[in-house]
Amino acid sequence: MNLLHANDRMGEYPPSYYAATATPLGPFPTLKGQIRADVCIIGGGYTGLSAALHLAEAGLDVVLLEAHRMGFGASGRNGGQVGSGQRQDQDWLETAVGREDARRLWDMGEDAKALVRGLIDRHAMPVRFHPGIAHACRSASEVRHAHAYAEKLARDYGYDQIQPLDRAEMRAIIGSDAYHGGELDRGAGHLHPLNFALGLAKAAADAGARLFERAEVHHITHGDKPVVRTASGQVTCNHVILAGNGYLGGLDRKIAARVMPINNFILATEPLGDRAAGVLSQPIAVADTKFVVNYWRLSEDNRLLFGGGESYGYRFPDVARTVMKPMLEVYPQLRDVRVEYAWGGTLAITMNRMPCFARPAPNVLSASGYSGHGVAMATLAGKMMAQAVQGQASGFDLMERLPQPRFPGGATLRWPLLVAAMTWYSLRDRLGV
Incomplete structure (x- = not known):
């Protein structure tokens, strides 16, 4: 097939x-x-x-x-997220290729973000870049690691765009008690892919x-x-x-x-209206620390775009049901919200x-x-x-x-x-x- x-x-x-x-x-x-x-x-x-x-x-x-x-x-x-750095963090890269090449790879990641924004501006694309991606941690130990890593990036790479968040600060931004804290990268962002x-x-x-x-x-x-x-x-x-x-x-x-193809899934709710502020209080995107990552943001018309779940065969499952489960674990208050779009796609991973x-x-x-x-x-x-x-x-x-x-x-x-x-x-x- x-x-x-x-x-x-x-x-x-x-x-x-x-x-x-x-x-x-x-x-x-x-x-x-x-x-x-x-x-x-x-x-x-x-x-x-x-x-x-x-x-x-x-x-x-x-x-x-x-x-x-x-x-x-x-x-x-x-999910439209334009992240910082590489898929692996700088600690991994320093071990894998040494500090000099790890620095070059970090700079390459920064160049990639700048390229996206520059192309949008230079060609007057019908795309708006929204700054900010929060990384939500599931445990206190993950929060400590995230905060230490933000300090490392500021100290060793001159990257000072990351704001550490404790549990209350994360709760105030994402409107959910599911996470222990994390950080907010103001140098990253999201767009209509x-x-x-x-x-x-x-x-x-x-x-x-x-x-x-x-x-x-x-x-x-x-x-x-x-x-x-x-x-x-x-x-x-x-x-x-x-x-x-x-x-x-x-x-x-x-x-x-x-290179292995795998499938990932996203849904879009109906417009949330006044309820949107209780889902995200800032116009940022979010990704959590699960191995099968949950990621979400609000659309420009205040729908929740929530991605989660993976499959590894050819046929997609019931996409709405697949994604509703992790979405309601984060936002149980949205149980009554109507899903208006649900779709899947195939990306590729490496070892x-x-x-x-x-x-x-x-x-x-x-x-x-x-x-x-x-x-x-x-x-x-x-x-x-x-x-x-x-x-x-x-x-x-x-x-x-x-x-x-x-x-x-x-x-x-x-x-x-x-x-x-x-x-x-x-x-x-x-x-x-």
Whole structure:
């Protein structure tokens, strides 16, 4: 079964709040016949669209192939959070790659946030960036660790945007007694993810990139001049960029061994009106410290957008029921609120939760596996691959050097092994461990 088609209709966005409120764009044509390009990009999410934009602005002839619609995948379905740093914290990075590269990776994360905000402003996208993400801790020990880590970032990295929160302060912001405290990162933020993807698509097209929709790639013939084939056409090019993330499928087995697709789910309530202030007293986003993370924010029309729950097969479960359970654990006072949208999507994780940057062939670049930290980093990854195509690969090379183990069990056994592991961690969440 193909994840591109397991839960969605061909060429249609899912019935999400984001799709219902997006600024329309396109549709773009499908690929027909044989064409040539300097670079062929596979995937119309943040990674591919950012690469297309930056390559086109540099004067290269770029073709981008998207199986459905621009922003169709995780880029148009996620929680919209633009987080600081990398998916792993600086303590982990310092141990894994040393202090010097850990510093470069922190700066890269800051560059990623600045890139998102800069692109929104430069291209006058129909997107508003809202500052602030709170991280809600489930235990007193987690609170102590979060506060110590904020001190470390201020001391060692000059990052002073984090406000420690005790239990009462967290309660005053999120309107829930479910957490012991945490911190509020004023340098992070959140946005409408599909409108950002569509803003990137418009900017790339305006810069001269040729974008195609309903152009699912089924085969790549590698060589000095790779050929990328769809059902109705083909692109002969000098370079290929793989930007399919969780929907890459079997196009490259080297990447598939290190990047695992998983499903995540979000609901949107009816507008809360005056009750919204009792859910979030500030226009911030929130993520908690569970292994299967809960994350939420208010929309601009005061709906609660709450994400939670994961699945590891192809078919989505009953999404509303799946997400209502963790939502009511945080906000039992919303039991009577009507759910108006509920949707799922497929993202990609890696064994160590850091992105997988790779060169599957000499003229093929790939970036994927953002592990829930992709709004900013995927956008930067596209820019870095555009730079690498032009011979400026220092950023890409740093990410490629990160240790990136294969999932155990290979293509055959990785699914059941992942399910077993995730089930164990989900049990730990439920037990409060």
